[in-house]
Amino acid sequence: MRLVLLATVSILLMTLDHREHLVAPAREAVSSVVYPVRFVVDAPFSIAERVGERIALRHQLIEENRALRDRQLEYQSRLQRMEALEQENQRLRELLGSSERLETDVAITQLMRIELDPHTHIVEIDRGSNAGAFVGQPVLDARGIMGQVDKVGPRSATVRLISDPSHAIPVEVNRNSLRAVALGSGDPQRLELANVPSNADIEEGDLLTASGLGGTFPRGYPVATVTEVEVEAGEPFARISAEPAAALDRSRKLMLVISEQAQPPGPEAEAGTDADDEDGGQS
Amino acid sequence: MTGHQPRSGGFAILVSFLIGLMLIILPLPGWAQDFRPEWVALILLYWSLALPERVGVGVGWLAGLFQDALLGTLLGQHALAFALIAFLALRLHQHLRLVPVWQQAIVVLGLLTVAQLVVFWVNGIIGRPAPDWQAWAAIPVGAAIWPLIFFILRGVRRRFRVQ
Numbered sequence: 001m002r003l004v005l006l007a008t009v010s011i012l013l014m015t016l017d018h019r020e021h022l023v024a025p026a027r028e029a030v031s032s033v034v035y036p037v038r039f040v041v042d043a044p045f046s047i048a049e050r051v052g053e054r055i056a057l058r059h060q061l062i063e064e065n066r067a068l069r070d071r072q073l074e075y076q077s078r079l080q081r082m083e084a085l086e087q088e089n090q091r092l093r094e095l096l097g098s099s100e101r102l103e104t105d106v107a108i109t110q111l112m113r114i115e116l117d118p119h120t121h122i123v124e125i126d127r128g129s130n131a132g133a134f135v136g137q138p139v140l141d142a143r144g145i146m147g148q149v150d151k152v153g154p155r156s157a158t159v160r161l162i163s164d165p166s167h168a169i170p171v172e173v174n175r176n177s178l179r180a181v182a183l184g185s186g187d188p189q190r191l192e193l194a195n196v197p198s199n200a201d202i203e204e205g206d207l208l209t210a211s212g213l214g215g216t217f218p219r220g221y222p223v224a225t226v227t228e229v230e231v232e233a234g235e236p237f238a239r240i241s242a243e244p245a246a247a248l249d250r251s252r253k254l255m256l257v258i259s260e261q262a263q264p265p266g267p268e269a270e271a272g273t274d275a276d277d278e279d280g281g282q283s
Numbered sequence: 284m285t286g287h288q289p290r291s292g293g294f295a296i297l298v299s300f301l302i303g304l305m306l307i308i309l310p311l312p313g314w315a316q317d318f319r320p321e322w323v324a325l326i327l328l329y330w331s332l333a334l335p336e337r338v339g340v341g342v343g344w345l346a347g348l349f350q351d352a353l354l355g356t357l358l359g360q361h362a363l364a365f366a367l368i369a370f371l372a373l374r375l376h377q378h379l380r381l382v383p384v385w386q387q388a389i390v391v392l393g394l395l396t397v398a399q400l401v402v403f404w405v406n407g408i409i410g411r412p413a414p415d416w417q418a419w420a421a422i423p424v425g426a427a428i429w430p431l432i433f434f435i436l437r438g439v440r441r442r443f444r445v446q
Binding site for chain 2: 011014017034040041045114117120150158
Protein backbone atom coordinates (compact mmCIF):
# COMPACT_ATOMS: atom_id res chain seq x y z
CA MET A 1 0.00 0.00 0.00
CA ARG A 2 1.19 3.44 -0.84
CA LEU A 3 0.87 4.83 2.69
CA VAL A 4 3.06 2.11 4.13
CA LEU A 5 5.63 2.62 1.41
CA LEU A 6 5.74 6.38 1.82
CA ALA A 7 5.78 6.13 5.60
CA THR A 8 8.78 3.83 5.36
CA VAL A 9 10.49 6.23 2.99
CA SER A 10 9.79 9.15 5.37
CA ILE A 11 11.16 7.31 8.37
CA LEU A 12 14.22 6.30 6.36
CA LEU A 13 14.71 9.89 5.20
CA MET A 14 14.32 11.27 8.71
CA THR A 15 16.78 8.76 10.13
CA LEU A 16 19.33 9.50 7.45
CA ASP A 17 18.80 13.24 7.77
CA HIS A 18 19.17 13.14 11.53
CA ARG A 19 21.90 10.60 12.01
CA GLU A 20 24.09 10.47 8.99
CA HIS A 21 23.67 13.66 7.03
CA LEU A 22 23.75 11.36 4.04
CA VAL A 23 20.86 13.02 2.29
CA ALA A 24 22.61 16.35 1.80
CA PRO A 25 22.32 16.13 -2.00
CA ALA A 26 18.61 15.34 -1.69
CA ARG A 27 18.12 18.22 0.71
CA GLU A 28 19.99 20.53 -1.60
CA ALA A 29 17.81 19.46 -4.52
CA VAL A 30 14.55 19.95 -2.63
CA SER A 31 15.84 23.22 -1.24
CA SER A 32 16.51 24.57 -4.71
CA VAL A 33 13.03 23.51 -5.78
CA VAL A 34 11.41 25.46 -2.95
CA TYR A 35 13.76 28.44 -3.25
CA PRO A 36 11.30 30.40 -5.45
CA VAL A 37 8.68 30.14 -2.71
CA ARG A 38 11.14 31.60 -0.23
CA PHE A 39 12.14 34.26 -2.67
CA VAL A 40 8.57 35.33 -3.36
CA VAL A 41 7.73 35.59 0.34
CA ASP A 42 10.92 37.52 1.06
CA ALA A 43 10.61 39.81 -1.98
CA PRO A 44 7.95 42.27 -0.72
CA PHE A 45 9.99 42.94 2.41
CA SER A 46 13.28 43.50 0.63
CA ILE A 47 11.57 45.59 -2.04
CA ALA A 48 9.90 47.72 0.62
CA GLU A 49 13.26 48.19 2.26
CA ARG A 50 14.89 49.20 -0.99
CA VAL A 51 12.06 51.58 -1.87
CA GLY A 52 12.40 53.06 1.60
CA GLU A 53 16.06 53.69 0.90
CA ARG A 54 15.21 55.29 -2.43
CA ILE A 55 12.66 57.73 -1.14
CA ALA A 56 14.59 58.71 1.97
CA LEU A 57 14.76 62.47 2.19
CA ARG A 58 17.89 64.30 1.19
CA HIS A 59 18.62 65.84 4.55
CA GLN A 60 18.08 62.49 6.23
CA LEU A 61 20.67 60.98 3.97
CA ILE A 62 23.10 63.82 4.57
CA GLU A 63 22.66 63.49 8.29
CA GLU A 64 23.07 59.75 8.23
CA ASN A 65 26.12 60.11 6.04
CA ARG A 66 27.67 62.55 8.46
CA ALA A 67 27.00 60.33 11.44
CA LEU A 68 28.48 57.35 9.65
CA ARG A 69 31.56 59.31 8.64
CA ASP A 70 32.11 60.40 12.23
CA ARG A 71 31.76 56.88 13.42
CA GLN A 72 34.13 55.62 10.78
CA LEU A 73 36.73 58.14 11.90
CA GLU A 74 36.34 56.94 15.43
CA TYR A 75 36.70 53.32 14.41
CA GLN A 76 39.66 54.12 12.23
CA SER A 77 41.53 55.62 15.15
CA ARG A 78 40.72 52.62 17.29
CA LEU A 79 41.81 50.36 14.47
CA GLN A 80 45.23 51.99 14.33
CA ARG A 81 45.85 51.05 17.92
CA MET A 82 44.34 47.67 17.30
CA GLU A 83 46.76 46.98 14.46
CA ALA A 84 49.72 47.84 16.61
CA LEU A 85 48.38 45.61 19.35
CA GLU A 86 47.75 42.81 16.93
CA GLN A 87 51.29 42.90 15.68
CA GLU A 88 52.60 42.98 19.19
CA ASN A 89 50.40 40.06 20.06
CA GLN A 90 51.63 38.15 17.03
CA ARG A 91 55.25 38.78 18.03
CA LEU A 92 54.59 37.60 21.54
CA ARG A 93 52.90 34.50 20.23
CA GLU A 94 55.86 33.82 17.98
CA LEU A 95 58.10 34.11 21.00
CA LEU A 96 55.89 31.60 22.76
CA GLY A 97 56.11 29.30 19.78
CA SER A 98 52.46 29.18 18.91
CA SER A 99 51.15 30.54 15.67
CA GLU A 100 47.72 31.96 15.34
CA ARG A 101 46.17 34.07 12.67
CA LEU A 102 43.95 36.74 14.08
CA GLU A 103 42.38 38.40 11.09
CA THR A 104 39.27 36.95 9.60
CA ASP A 105 37.58 37.57 6.29
CA VAL A 106 33.86 37.83 6.27
CA ALA A 107 31.15 37.87 3.64
CA ILE A 108 28.09 39.94 4.37
CA THR A 109 24.75 38.24 4.02
CA GLN A 110 21.14 39.12 4.65
CA LEU A 111 18.51 37.35 6.61
CA MET A 112 15.56 36.26 4.51
CA ARG A 113 12.28 37.46 5.95
CA ILE A 114 10.67 34.11 6.22
CA GLU A 115 9.76 32.02 9.15
CA LEU A 116 11.00 28.55 9.81
CA ASP A 117 10.13 25.81 12.24
CA PRO A 118 8.81 27.67 15.30
CA HIS A 119 10.15 25.05 17.70
CA THR A 120 13.79 25.61 16.85
CA HIS A 121 15.97 28.68 16.56
CA ILE A 122 16.99 28.72 12.95
CA VAL A 123 17.06 31.44 10.33
CA GLU A 124 17.51 31.52 6.60
CA ILE A 125 20.20 33.58 4.87
CA ASP A 126 20.52 34.51 1.22
CA ARG A 127 23.90 32.89 0.57
CA GLY A 128 24.17 29.26 -0.34
CA SER A 129 26.76 26.83 -1.59
CA ASN A 130 26.98 28.80 -4.84
CA ALA A 131 28.39 31.69 -2.81
CA GLY A 132 30.71 29.47 -0.83
CA ALA A 133 28.68 28.77 2.30
CA PHE A 134 29.39 25.42 3.93
CA VAL A 135 27.98 23.44 6.82
CA GLY A 136 29.53 24.49 10.13
CA GLN A 137 30.52 27.94 8.90
CA PRO A 138 30.38 30.45 11.76
CA VAL A 139 27.94 33.34 11.46
CA LEU A 140 28.44 36.67 13.24
CA ASP A 141 26.60 39.91 13.55
CA ALA A 142 28.09 43.25 14.46
CA ARG A 143 28.20 42.38 18.15
CA GLY A 144 29.12 38.74 18.42
CA ILE A 145 28.58 35.18 17.35
CA MET A 146 25.11 34.35 16.05
CA GLY A 147 25.37 30.69 15.19
CA GLN A 148 26.60 28.32 12.54
CA VAL A 149 25.42 27.21 9.13
CA ASP A 150 23.33 24.10 9.57
CA LYS A 151 22.09 23.20 6.11
CA VAL A 152 23.14 24.51 2.75
CA GLY A 153 21.09 24.93 -0.38
CA PRO A 154 22.43 26.27 -3.67
CA ARG A 155 21.13 29.80 -3.11
CA SER A 156 20.26 29.96 0.56
CA ALA A 157 21.38 28.38 3.78
CA THR A 158 19.91 27.64 7.19
CA VAL A 159 21.70 28.98 10.24
CA ARG A 160 21.28 27.43 13.67
CA LEU A 161 21.47 30.14 16.31
CA ILE A 162 23.46 29.67 19.50
CA SER A 163 20.20 29.91 21.46
CA ASP A 164 18.79 26.76 19.86
CA PRO A 165 18.29 24.07 22.51
CA SER A 166 20.39 21.62 20.51
CA HIS A 167 23.31 24.00 20.07
CA ALA A 168 26.45 24.19 22.19
CA ILE A 169 29.41 26.47 21.79
CA PRO A 170 32.75 26.20 23.59
CA VAL A 171 33.53 29.47 25.36
CA GLU A 172 36.06 30.91 27.75
CA VAL A 173 35.76 33.66 30.29
CA ASN A 174 37.60 36.64 28.88
CA ARG A 175 38.95 37.63 32.29
CA ASN A 176 40.69 34.40 33.23
CA SER A 177 40.35 31.96 30.29
CA LEU A 178 38.17 29.61 32.31
CA ARG A 179 36.68 27.22 29.79
CA ALA A 180 33.06 26.16 29.59
CA VAL A 181 30.38 25.16 27.15
CA ALA A 182 27.42 27.47 26.51
CA LEU A 183 24.21 25.67 25.66
CA GLY A 184 21.20 27.17 23.95
CA SER A 185 18.16 27.44 26.17
CA GLY A 186 15.41 27.99 23.61
CA ASP A 187 15.15 31.59 24.74
CA PRO A 188 16.94 34.07 22.44
CA GLN A 189 18.01 36.14 25.44
CA ARG A 190 19.63 33.39 27.45
CA LEU A 191 22.37 30.78 27.25
CA GLU A 192 23.28 28.30 29.94
CA LEU A 193 26.77 27.29 30.97
CA ALA A 194 27.09 23.58 31.50
CA ASN A 195 29.17 21.80 34.11
CA VAL A 196 30.90 24.73 35.71
CA PRO A 197 31.97 23.74 39.23
CA SER A 198 30.42 25.72 42.08
CA ASN A 199 33.78 27.08 43.13
CA ALA A 200 34.81 28.29 39.68
CA ASP A 201 35.92 31.88 39.37
CA ILE A 202 33.07 33.32 37.35
CA GLU A 203 30.86 36.24 38.21
CA GLU A 204 28.11 38.42 36.84
CA GLY A 205 29.20 40.65 34.00
CA ASP A 206 32.00 38.39 32.80
CA LEU A 207 32.39 38.41 29.04
CA LEU A 208 32.38 34.98 27.42
CA THR A 209 34.29 34.66 24.16
CA ALA A 210 34.56 31.75 21.78
CA SER A 211 37.42 29.54 22.87
CA GLY A 212 38.07 28.10 19.45
CA LEU A 213 38.05 24.56 20.78
CA GLY A 214 36.28 22.20 18.48
CA GLY A 215 37.46 24.18 15.51
CA THR A 216 34.07 25.50 14.41
CA PHE A 217 34.09 29.00 15.83
CA PRO A 218 37.00 31.42 15.49
CA ARG A 219 38.63 32.24 18.80
CA GLY A 220 38.08 35.56 20.51
CA TYR A 221 34.70 36.67 19.25
CA PRO A 222 32.28 37.67 21.99
CA VAL A 223 29.50 35.18 22.65
CA ALA A 224 27.64 36.31 25.76
CA THR A 225 27.78 38.15 29.05
CA VAL A 226 27.15 36.32 32.30
CA THR A 227 23.94 37.60 33.86
CA GLU A 228 23.35 35.25 36.72
CA VAL A 229 25.44 32.89 38.82
CA GLU A 230 23.48 30.73 41.17
CA VAL A 231 25.32 28.51 43.60
CA GLU A 232 23.32 26.15 45.74
CA ALA A 233 24.99 24.55 48.70
CA GLY A 234 25.54 20.87 48.06
CA GLU A 235 25.27 21.13 44.31
CA PRO A 236 28.47 20.23 42.46
CA PHE A 237 27.78 22.64 39.58
CA ALA A 238 26.78 26.27 39.55
CA ARG A 239 23.75 27.33 37.56
CA ILE A 240 24.93 30.08 35.24
CA SER A 241 22.94 32.06 32.69
CA ALA A 242 24.37 34.42 30.12
CA GLU A 243 22.91 36.87 27.65
CA PRO A 244 24.08 36.51 24.05
CA ALA A 245 26.13 39.41 22.75
CA ALA A 246 24.63 39.19 19.28
CA ALA A 247 21.12 40.49 18.71
CA LEU A 248 19.83 37.01 17.84
CA ASP A 249 16.25 38.05 17.17
CA ARG A 250 16.90 41.43 15.62
CA SER A 251 19.97 41.47 13.36
CA ARG A 252 19.25 41.55 9.65
CA LYS A 253 22.76 41.84 8.24
CA LEU A 254 24.99 38.96 9.17
CA MET A 255 28.55 38.02 8.40
CA LEU A 256 29.83 34.65 7.31
CA VAL A 257 33.39 33.94 8.39
CA ILE A 258 35.37 32.79 5.40
CA SER A 259 38.95 32.33 6.53
CA GLU A 260 40.46 31.13 9.81
CA GLN A 261 40.91 27.52 10.78
CA ALA A 262 37.21 26.96 10.33
CA GLN A 263 37.68 26.03 6.70
CA PRO A 264 36.14 22.88 5.35
CA PRO A 265 38.57 20.01 5.34
CA GLY A 266 40.18 19.75 1.97
CA PRO A 267 43.30 20.51 0.01
CA GLU A 268 42.88 24.24 0.55
CA ALA A 269 42.95 23.78 4.30
CA GLU A 270 45.29 26.31 5.75
CA ALA A 271 48.85 25.05 5.79
CA GLY A 272 49.53 25.49 9.48
CA THR A 273 53.25 25.03 9.96
CA ASP A 274 53.07 24.30 13.64
CA ALA A 275 49.37 24.19 14.28
CA ASP A 276 48.72 23.63 17.94
CA ASP A 277 45.41 21.84 18.05
CA GLU A 278 43.75 20.22 15.08
CA ASP A 279 44.84 19.37 11.52
CA GLY A 280 48.45 19.41 12.58
CA GLY A 281 51.17 18.22 10.24
CA GLN A 282 49.37 18.94 6.99
CA SER A 283 52.13 20.81 5.27
CA MET B 284 -3.16 9.19 -10.72
CA THR B 285 -5.77 7.33 -12.77
CA GLY B 286 -4.80 7.80 -16.36
CA HIS B 287 -8.06 7.23 -18.15
CA GLN B 288 -10.14 9.97 -16.58
CA PRO B 289 -10.20 13.47 -18.02
CA ARG B 290 -8.13 15.68 -15.74
CA SER B 291 -8.12 19.39 -15.83
CA GLY B 292 -7.20 22.23 -13.57
CA GLY B 293 -4.11 20.62 -12.11
CA PHE B 294 -2.67 24.07 -12.34
CA ALA B 295 -5.19 25.39 -9.80
CA ILE B 296 -4.28 22.63 -7.36
CA LEU B 297 -0.59 23.37 -7.74
CA VAL B 298 -1.08 27.10 -7.24
CA SER B 299 -3.20 26.53 -4.15
CA PHE B 300 -0.44 24.40 -2.63
CA LEU B 301 2.18 27.03 -3.53
CA ILE B 302 0.12 29.71 -1.80
CA GLY B 303 -0.23 27.44 1.20
CA LEU B 304 3.55 26.97 1.36
CA MET B 305 4.03 30.73 1.18
CA LEU B 306 1.58 31.31 4.01
CA ILE B 307 3.51 28.79 6.11
CA ILE B 308 6.72 30.82 5.98
CA LEU B 309 5.19 34.30 5.85
CA PRO B 310 6.60 36.31 8.74
CA LEU B 311 4.05 37.09 11.44
CA PRO B 312 4.39 39.23 14.54
CA GLY B 313 5.58 37.22 17.52
CA TRP B 314 2.26 36.79 19.29
CA ALA B 315 0.56 35.47 16.15
CA GLN B 316 3.10 32.77 15.39
CA ASP B 317 1.54 30.16 17.58
CA PHE B 318 -1.81 30.70 15.88
CA ARG B 319 -0.55 30.12 12.36
CA PRO B 320 -2.78 27.38 10.96
CA GLU B 321 -1.32 24.51 8.98
CA TRP B 322 -2.32 25.95 5.63
CA VAL B 323 -0.81 23.20 3.53
CA ALA B 324 -2.53 20.50 5.58
CA LEU B 325 -5.89 22.25 5.24
CA ILE B 326 -5.51 22.67 1.49
CA LEU B 327 -4.45 19.05 1.20
CA LEU B 328 -7.48 17.94 3.19
CA TYR B 329 -9.82 19.92 0.96
CA TRP B 330 -8.46 18.49 -2.26
CA SER B 331 -8.34 14.96 -0.96
CA LEU B 332 -12.01 15.23 0.08
CA ALA B 333 -13.09 16.89 -3.14
CA LEU B 334 -10.97 14.93 -5.60
CA PRO B 335 -9.93 11.74 -3.84
CA GLU B 336 -8.91 10.10 -7.09
CA ARG B 337 -6.38 12.82 -7.87
CA VAL B 338 -5.07 14.14 -4.59
CA GLY B 339 -4.18 11.64 -1.96
CA VAL B 340 -1.36 10.07 -0.04
CA GLY B 341 1.28 10.73 -2.69
CA VAL B 342 0.47 14.41 -3.13
CA GLY B 343 0.24 14.83 0.63
CA TRP B 344 3.65 13.27 1.06
CA LEU B 345 5.21 15.55 -1.56
CA ALA B 346 3.58 18.65 -0.08
CA GLY B 347 4.88 17.65 3.34
CA LEU B 348 8.35 17.10 1.95
CA PHE B 349 8.40 20.60 0.49
CA GLN B 350 7.16 22.01 3.76
CA ASP B 351 10.01 20.22 5.53
CA ALA B 352 12.50 21.73 3.12
CA LEU B 353 11.03 25.18 3.65
CA LEU B 354 10.85 25.01 7.42
CA GLY B 355 14.16 23.28 7.93
CA THR B 356 12.56 20.42 9.84
CA LEU B 357 13.79 16.89 9.30
CA LEU B 358 13.13 15.80 5.74
CA GLY B 359 10.15 13.48 5.92
CA GLN B 360 8.67 14.76 9.16
CA HIS B 361 5.73 16.68 7.72
CA ALA B 362 5.73 14.33 4.75
CA LEU B 363 4.86 11.44 7.05
CA ALA B 364 2.24 13.45 8.92
CA PHE B 365 0.54 14.72 5.76
CA ALA B 366 0.58 11.34 4.02
CA LEU B 367 -1.12 9.91 7.09
CA ILE B 368 -3.89 12.51 7.26
CA ALA B 369 -4.44 12.30 3.50
CA PHE B 370 -4.89 8.57 3.94
CA LEU B 371 -7.37 9.10 6.76
CA ALA B 372 -9.23 11.74 4.75
CA LEU B 373 -9.54 9.33 1.82
CA ARG B 374 -10.95 6.72 4.18
CA LEU B 375 -13.51 9.18 5.52
CA HIS B 376 -14.39 11.12 2.41
CA GLN B 377 -17.57 9.20 1.60
CA HIS B 378 -19.09 10.25 4.91
CA LEU B 379 -17.53 13.68 5.05
CA ARG B 380 -18.91 14.85 1.74
CA LEU B 381 -22.43 14.49 3.02
CA VAL B 382 -22.19 16.31 6.33
CA PRO B 383 -22.39 20.08 6.82
CA VAL B 384 -19.22 22.11 6.89
CA TRP B 385 -19.15 22.65 10.64
CA GLN B 386 -19.19 18.91 11.22
CA GLN B 387 -16.37 18.55 8.74
CA ALA B 388 -14.49 21.11 10.80
CA ILE B 389 -14.68 18.80 13.81
CA VAL B 390 -13.14 15.95 11.83
CA VAL B 391 -10.53 18.37 10.47
CA LEU B 392 -9.70 19.24 14.07
CA GLY B 393 -9.03 15.57 14.71
CA LEU B 394 -6.93 15.14 11.58
CA LEU B 395 -4.83 18.23 12.31
CA THR B 396 -4.24 16.90 15.80
CA VAL B 397 -3.00 13.64 14.32
CA ALA B 398 -0.61 15.52 12.02
CA GLN B 399 0.67 17.68 14.85
CA LEU B 400 1.12 14.62 17.07
CA VAL B 401 3.27 12.94 14.43
CA VAL B 402 5.44 16.06 14.10
CA PHE B 403 5.87 16.47 17.86
CA TRP B 404 6.45 12.77 18.28
CA VAL B 405 9.32 12.86 15.81
CA ASN B 406 10.67 15.97 17.56
CA GLY B 407 10.53 14.03 20.80
CA ILE B 408 12.39 11.08 19.33
CA ILE B 409 15.26 13.24 18.10
CA GLY B 410 15.49 14.86 21.51
CA ARG B 411 13.90 18.25 21.01
CA PRO B 412 12.26 19.64 24.14
CA ALA B 413 8.51 19.13 24.44
CA PRO B 414 6.45 21.98 22.99
CA ASP B 415 4.67 24.31 25.38
CA TRP B 416 0.90 24.44 25.42
CA GLN B 417 0.67 27.37 23.01
CA ALA B 418 2.02 25.14 20.27
CA TRP B 419 -1.34 23.38 20.13
CA ALA B 420 -3.23 26.61 19.47
CA ALA B 421 -2.73 26.24 15.72
CA ILE B 422 -5.03 23.23 15.64
CA PRO B 423 -8.32 24.88 16.73
CA VAL B 424 -7.43 27.88 14.58
CA GLY B 425 -7.03 25.55 11.62
CA ALA B 426 -10.37 23.89 12.31
CA ALA B 427 -12.02 27.29 12.76
CA ILE B 428 -10.94 28.51 9.34
CA TRP B 429 -11.88 25.23 7.65
CA PRO B 430 -15.20 26.65 6.38
CA LEU B 431 -13.27 29.54 4.84
CA ILE B 432 -10.83 27.17 3.11
CA PHE B 433 -13.73 25.01 2.03
CA PHE B 434 -15.71 27.78 0.36
CA ILE B 435 -12.71 29.48 -1.22
CA LEU B 436 -11.32 26.28 -2.69
CA ARG B 437 -14.76 25.12 -3.78
CA GLY B 438 -15.07 28.43 -5.61
CA VAL B 439 -11.68 27.83 -7.18
CA ARG B 440 -12.62 24.29 -8.13
CA ARG B 441 -15.81 25.40 -9.89
CA ARG B 442 -14.21 28.42 -11.49
CA PHE B 443 -11.34 26.43 -13.01
CA ARG B 444 -13.41 23.27 -13.51
CA VAL B 445 -10.95 21.14 -11.63
CA GLN B 446 -12.04 17.55 -11.99
